[in-house]
Amino acid sequence: MTSHSAQPSLIGHPHFHYKNGVLHAEGVALDSLANQLGTPLYVYSRAALAQAWQSYRDAIGDRPVLICYGMKANSNLAVLKEFARLGSGFDIVSGGELKRVLAAGGDPAKVVFSGVGKQAWEMRAALEAGVKCFNVESEAELHRLSEVAQSMGQRASVSLRVNPDVDAQTHPYISTGLKENKFGIAIESALDAYRTAASLPGLDIVGVDCHIGSQLTDISPYFDALEKLLDLIQQLATVGITVQHLDLGGGLGIRYTDEVPPSPKALLDQVFERLQARGLGHLHLVLEPGRSLVGNAGVLLTTVQYLKHAPARNFAIVDAAMNDLLRPALYDAYHGVQPVSPHDGDTTQYDIVGPVCESADWLARQRPLALQAGDVLALESAGAYAMVMASNYNTRARAAEVMVDGDQHYIVRQRETLDDLLRGESTLP
Ligand code: LLP
Secondary structure (H helix, E strand, O other), rough: OOOOOOOOOOOOOOOOOEEEEEEEEEEEEHHHHHHHHOOOOOEEEHHHHHHHHHHHHHHOOOOOEEEEHHHHHHOOOHHHHHHHOOOOEEEEOOOHHHHHHHHOOOOOOHEEOOOOOHHHHHHHHHHHHOOOEEOOOOOHHHHHHHHHHHHHOEEEEEEEEOOOOOOOOOOOOEOOOOOOOOEEHHHHHHHHHHHHHOOOOOOOEEEEEEEEOOOOOOOOOHHHHHHHHHHHHHHHHHHOOOOEEOOOOEEEEOOOOOOOOOOOOHHHHHHHHHHHHHHOOOOOEEEEEOOOHHHHHHHHHEEEEEEEOOOOEEEEOOOOOOOOOOOOEEEEEOOOOOEOOOOOOOOOOEEEEEEOOOOOOEEEEEEEEEEOOEEEEEEEEOOOOOOHHOOOOOOOOOOOOEEEEEOEEEEEEEEHHHHHHHHHOOOOO
């Protein structure tokens, strides 16, 4: 986007841009879309999804890499369908996500099932569907999975998610590869856990897995983790346990403001170089990118309701809130703010806040903008961990979602109604 407000913006993002003074998603003017469908409104660009996918494809070339989209980032069926069409696999973390993959026509043979708390019914559903692999996170889970598989007369393919104890240098809430995190099996215990897995009748060992964190803007933690995993793979070989694939999880960051995240190519080139150097060039690689495939493919449109000039701060109170976009409240996250139809006027430093009764209900802070009530704003980089984390707090209906394709738009999720919110509740007689 071109910045009309001297704020950092998604420089170089071709799919959201100003034309005739109005912000567009591809060929669709966002002012008329907001008018027609109301706000808050999530708008995704199909071309942006395809471009993000292509940057992984180009980086892969003809090397043996399976991309399993970390669908927790954005699990709208239309988004999943796009990735399925492009040939993606999926990283799921629940029976619900499996249902979505199947509904979107995804290939279960390209699904990896991650997560620390898989229940027996979820294991059964995944075995019935025929997923590629379970990324197992504890010894207790190995036992349960073996029992479930055996009861179905099957063997489950497993990778152990190893916690390599590396610092991903990202926000503590989205860092997962440190000893104190709940995720994975500590690297020191991994060999024993693999021995357990090898001894269980319902399991087949196929891989080694890790995921060290999200929104990584420095590439080196991946290599710290990789070296530890390669040591483990060589150790396993000495006790007769061989694996076919190495899963490095997701985590590549995106630009929210002025970050310069590493590219898929930078990651893959170095990973394969190190595999070759260790004589492990035959290993297949699995990646589970979420944010980097969808984060910059979406914006959240919201309308300014009131301007309020308090003694210490200027507030723009908008119709989106922390229930629509939780990231600022939860992680102190930065999302760019762009007026959809910028107009002349003096700029003022505004805090963009919602109507929810919490001081944490803010979306952006101290942004220089020229605003009037009724203006529509676009919150940038709202394609990942945005709508999926929405809630109904304050009995607010969740936003609608739209996918733009060229000069067409498609409603890919209806706005929730207040009746939807009350459905299923009852009072005592
Ligand atoms: N694989 C596993 C096992 C994961 O736990 C995650 C994300 C991914 C893949 C995808 O990671 P990505 O490529 O998107 O970084 N809600 C937070 C992010 C939580 C990430 C959770 N795990 C946020 O809004 O920043």
